[in-house]
């Protein structure tokens with residue numbers, strides 16, 4: 123009997139033919155109204171779901187899929203997946219760790235340079251026909267102090283890159299890592315005080331919600347730059363906007379926002395903000411690898427059944 127799989131979100135085109143050969147696929151409509159009717163029709167037969175860190179697996183969707191056995195999610199974040207429900211119902215949850223580490227670290231460096239060197243402002247000036255006119259200078263990145271909030275795999279890949287910029291490196295996370303040579307701070311405020319760049323790479327979820335707040339911005343100070351490639355929920359966004367407007371910090375490079383895909387007008391109006399659309403892992407190489415991994419996770423889960431059907 124065919125195994126019914128729901129695809130929520132978009133997949134790289136290279137993986138679709140592999141799935142089509144093995145499963146009966148159902149694409150979740152993007153329109154909310156259409157999705158409801160669609161789920162009423164097919165939800166009862168779905169046994170596996172492919173999703174991603176942005177689309178997630180919220181309660182409403184999971185309750186429309188009573189026979190769901192596996193969620194195969196593209197990305198490493200699980201904050202958009204309702205893990206409590208998954209656990210209570212015994213649904214297997216698999217993600218794609220490892221494949222995006224280097225690109226997200228590169229993405230953080232790109233935002234650090236774009237903000238400190240005012241690259242987007244310079245580019246906007248050139249496009250508006252103002253060659254070097256009215257353009258404030260940037261600041262040097264080399265030798266500045268880097269604070270990493272969340273020294274996991276991506277944080278360590280970032281630290282490696284920052285060492286090439288002669289940046290002293292410090293970090294904060296729940297526990298000190300005895301295997302790294304970087305300075306540990308036991309609070310985010312203390313880390314911010316010791317940083318010119320504060321880069322946020324912690325996963326989202328209740329434990330890290332609004333961890334970066336007004337006190338942290340004041341500790342970072344008027345020359346400080348915030349970069350977030352982790353989760354928008356970690357940063358108190360209204361307070362960040364106030365801090366940027368009031369010059370309490372110098373700039374922010376944000377790949378993630380509190381309520382994606384909503385971008386507050388106040389952020390769009392600020393010159394000292396660089397915004398990218400949850401895009402730090404957005405290279406062809408990484409997205410193809412993530413797509414392949416979600417498919418492999420699904421094939422692995424149903425392996426015995428698929429072999430039986432061959």
Ligand code: DGY
Pocket residue numbers: 175196197198199200222352400403
């Ligand atoms: C993740 O893996 O959670 C990333 O944010 C996806 O790009």
